[in-house]
Amino acid sequence: xxxxxxxxxxxxxxxxxxxxxxxxxxxxxxxxxxxxxxxxxxxxxxxxxxxxxxxxxxxxxxxxxxxxxxxxxxxxxxxxxxxxxxxxxxxxxxxxxxxxxxxxxxxxxxxxxxxxxxxxxxxxxxxxxxxxxxxxxxxxxxxxxxxxxxxxxxxxxxxxxxxxxxxxxxxxxxxxxxxxxxxxxxxxxxxxxxxxxxxxxxxxxxxxxxxxxxxxxxxxxxxxxxxxxxxxxxxxxxxxxxxxxxxxxxxxxxxxxxxxxxxxxxxxxxxxxxxxxxxxxxxxxxx
Amino acid sequence: xxxxxxxxxxxxxxxxxxxxxxxxxxxxxxxxxxxxxxxxxxxxxxxxxxxxxxxxxxxxxxxxxxxxxxxxxxxxxxxxxxxxxxxxxxxxxxxxxxxxxxxxxxxxxxxxxxxxxxxxxxxxxxxxxxxxxxxxxxxxxxxxxxxxxxxxxxxxxxxxxxxxxxxxxxxxxxxxxxxxxxxxxxxxxxxxxxxxxxxxxxxxxxxxxxxxxxxxxxxxxxxxxxxxxxxxxxxxxxxxxxxxxxxxxxxxxxxxxxxxxxxxxxxxxxxxxx
Numbered sequence: 358x359x360x361x362x363x364x365x366x367x368x369x370x371x372x373x374x375x376x377x378x379x380x381x382x383x384x385x386x387x388x389x390x391x392x393x394x395x396x397x398x399x400x401x402x403x404x405x406x407x408x409x410x411x412x413x414x415x416x417x418x419x420x421x422x423x424x425x426x427x428x429x430x431x432x433x434x435x436x437x438x439x440x441x442x443x444x445x446x447x448x449x450x451x452x453x454x455x456x457x458x459x460x461x462x463x464x465x466x467x468x469x470x471x472x473x474x475x476x477x478x479x480x481x482x483x484x485x486x487x488x489x490x491x492x493x494x495x496x497x498x499x500x501x502x503x504x505x506x507x508x509x510x511x512x513x514x515x516x517x518x519x520x521x522x523x524x525x526x527x528x529x530x531x532x533x534x535x536x537x538x539x540x541x542x543x544x545x546x547x548x549x550x551x552x553x554x555x556x557x558x559x560x561x562x563x564x565x566x567x568x569x570x571x572x573x574x575x576x577x578x579x580x581x582x583x584x585x586x587x588x589x590x591x592x593x594x595x596x597x598x599x600x601x602x603x604x605x606x607x608x609x610x611x612x613x614x615x616x617x618x619x620x621x622x623x624x625x626x627x628x629x630x631x632x633x634x635x636x637x638x639x640x641x642x643x644x
Numbered sequence: 645x646x647x648x649x650x651x652x653x654x655x656x657x658x659x660x661x662x663x664x665x666x667x668x669x670x671x672x673x674x675x676x677x678x679x680x681x682x683x684x685x686x687x688x689x690x691x692x693x694x695x696x697x698x699x700x701x702x703x704x705x706x707x708x709x710x711x712x713x714x715x716x717x718x719x720x721x722x723x724x725x726x727x728x729x730x731x732x733x734x735x736x737x738x739x740x741x742x743x744x745x746x747x748x749x750x751x752x753x754x755x756x757x758x759x760x761x762x763x764x765x766x767x768x769x770x771x772x773x774x775x776x777x778x779x780x781x782x783x784x785x786x787x788x789x790x791x792x793x794x795x796x797x798x799x800x801x802x803x804x805x806x807x808x809x810x811x812x813x814x815x816x817x818x819x820x821x822x823x824x825x826x827x828x829x830x831x832x833x834x835x836x837x838x839x840x841x842x843x844x845x846x847x848x849x850x851x852x853x854x855x856x857x858x859x860x861x862x863x864x865x866x867x868x869x870x871x872x873x874x875x876x877x878x879x880x881x882x883x884x885x886x887x888x889x890x891x892x893x894x895x896x897x898x899x900x901x902x903x904x905x906x907x908x909x910x911x912x913x914x915x916x917x918x
Contacts, residue, residue, distance in 0.1 A: 394915045395908060404904055405838055421912065447840070451908035458892075458909070459916045481789070481814040483824050488840040488902065490789065490814045491853055494797040497763075498893050501770035522793050522814075528763025543759040543790055544749050551819045552749040553704060569755050580757045610764040613719040620713055620756075625701040629755035637756055 370588035374515045374538055378435035381475050381514075382422035384589045385433050385596060390424030395452055403446045405485045414440050419449035421456045427597050430463070430470040432456050438477030438517030445478060445523060446485040450492020457499030457509075464506035471507035471600055472500075474530065477514065479545060480521015493522035500529040504608065508532060510599050512592060513539040513572065513581075520545045528610055532599040533581040534592065535572030541580065542570040568631040578638040580609070652707040653809070655785040655864065656693035656743035662866045663741070663874065664691050670721070674713050676700055679721045681736075685879040688736035690725045692718065694744055694795055704750030710791040711748030715761030718795060722768035726775050737778040737882055740769070740796040743785030746816065747794070762794035769798035778885040780878060783845075784863065787812040800891065801855040801881040803874075804845050807863045812848045839901045852899015855881060 373381060383391055395401060397415035406413040418440035422433045434453050436443045445453075456472075463470040481489035500509050511530035513519045515538030519527050524543050527533055535541065546566050549558035559565060568574060576584035582599070585591050619637060627633060660678050667682035676697035681690050696708045705711030710718075722738060729735040747753075747762060773779045781787075781796035783804035792812065796802070804810055814820070821828045835842040839850050849857055856877050860870040888895070897906050 392918075395911050399911060401904070401908060401911075405840060408838060409834060423916070447902070447904050448908055451905045452912070455909040455912040459912055483815060483820050484838075484841065486814040486820070486841045487812060487848055487851055487853075488905070490793070490797075490812075491851065491896065491902075492905070494793060495893055497766045497793065498770050498773075498798060501767050502774060502892070505774070522790060524759035525763045525766055525790065525793055528757075528760040529767055541759065542754045543747060543762065544754065545823075547823060548815070548819050549749045549751070549754070551822050552746075552816075553751075557704075557749075558751050558754075569751070578757065580760055608767075609760060610719070610767040611723075613716045613723065613764050613768075616716045616761065616764075617713075617720060620716065623756075625703075625752065629752040631755075634755040 370586060371590070372587050373589045373592050374536065374587045377439070378420045378437035378475065378477070382420050382433040382435050385473060385593055386422060386424035386426055386431065387428070392423050394421040394423055394456065401448050403448050403485065405446065405488070409484055411484060417446060417448035417452070418443065419452040421452050426600060429600055430468060431473060431600070432460050432470060433473045433475065435475035436478045441482055443478035443517045444482030445480065445489045445492055446482040447488040447492060450489055450496065454492055454495035454499050457496065457503050461499060461503040461506065464503070469507055472503060472509045473596055474509065474511045474526070475514070476511055476519040476523055476527055477517040478519055478521070478523040479517065480523050490522065493526065496526050497529060500526060504529065504531055504604070508599055508602070508604060510534065510596050512596065513541055514587065514592070515539045518542070518570070531605050531608060534583045534585060534595055535575055535581040536585055536587050537571065537573050538587060539572035540567065540570040541572070541575050569634065574631055574634065577635050652696045652745070653743050653785045654696065656708065656741050657695045658864065659741050659782070659784045659866065660691055660693040662871050673717050673721060676705065676714050677717045677721065684737055684739070684875070684882060687734070687882070689739055690736055691739045691741060692721055693741040694718070694791070702748065702750070702752060704753060705748040707745055708743060709746050709748040710744055710762060710765070710794045712753055712756055712758050712761045715758065715765045715794050719764035719768040722765070722772050726772050726777065729777070735775065735777045737780060738769070738772050739878065740779070740781045740799060742781055742783045742787045742792065742796040744788060744791030744795055745786050746788045747790030762790055765794040766798055773798060773800055773891050776891065778882050780881050782874070782878065783810055783812065785810060788816070789814050800885045800888070801895070802853055803856045803858060803877055803881060804854050805863050806845060806857045806859040808844070809863065810845045811843045812845065813843050817843070850899060850901045852902045853896045855895070
């Protein structure tokens, strides 16, 4: 790699990670087509937060933007990681699920609407616990439904990462794009440490956490399709390529035979690290 | 610190056997996943339960948690039925018997992509529903968090036993208290006035997710009347699913404490076409 060239490139990059959820949706859609649905002026506050002394937000931390990407109808759904850790409550969850349901209905009426999910989320908002969990089940249902017609493309940029039930949503996407800053995992490090102890998972050891759940590692393990630099144009180009590519032949979540074979062959007495994980997925990588 | 249950619940195992009688278990699945092809009111049905396995090769999934092996195996068992019935007009019912204390929490699980394993299970159930199988979730114990999302939450209809050991939640109390920087007592206080935060099954029912709540006599050791009651309810669910033109999850949106879920959808629908 030519280092001079890399520095040149870096200087021209426009950070995607530094943008808010709303700005990210604007970066992805064709400029003249962007339109926000159920936006902040509708005042869709969470009805559950005020009762707990928590300041609510008028968009509940989720942006629904409809428009076109290189001409194709697309809905971009972005979670604002800065509001309550990007957690899914009733309203934000219903915005995601409801929009995906509309996109699937479009396809049944001959309109090829696809979806892009910008996932910066810790999962269920514990202050709305069971309504967040129910909304996430609705989101899963809607991704699977829409994913029969058009690609659903997930993007995890950073810095919140994608955890909990929303990591399952990421696992349902047709394609998944990450950056090095991204993290993807079911259980947050704090929860694993709480449940299993610090020997199992040290919540303060950041290099260890990124070595297992960081974007680069996830792409190496084929749990993400592309690991990209933090640059708006690069991310938009990749999303557009996946849209143009159409549905994958076998989505990741349908490869149970392969994973079960690998699990059967695994030495489970050995604790995992980044290298055992890469080895586990090795045949997939070379296939 | 470690939250290992002292006596893991056996309800998944008990209810699967109560409902399937002498029908043999399907081979080819790990001991933590029971799969049984039996019948419901004379119609073919596949019953599935994730259960405890003290010898599970992945030690963090020994108490009935849905771990790596369980997620991928659920997907295998459900997809297998969908494939086998693909050409049939009457597809077998798929009945998830739910008693899952949580997903598995561990380093191996995260390293080898447990989120993807659970996604595989959730997708298999959702695709079965979309393919025209009646998918019914029967909650007989705990239905916690990612475990529930992977095993049962994609069902056309959810039924639960009306019992204090039956609960649905996003996270165990201790962990939830730590993450939200509250004490367990404060959390329980809040749960008393905020239904989605509560751990009891009646608060959950008020959200509209449950089709029926079933009061049995002996949830830990069902008698003939209990089995009868549950079978009758499952049969009624089957009939209702067959007469429902939608194979989605909209039937859960009518709960008294879920009005914003409806309002948001209505607004999106209005603004979608403009």
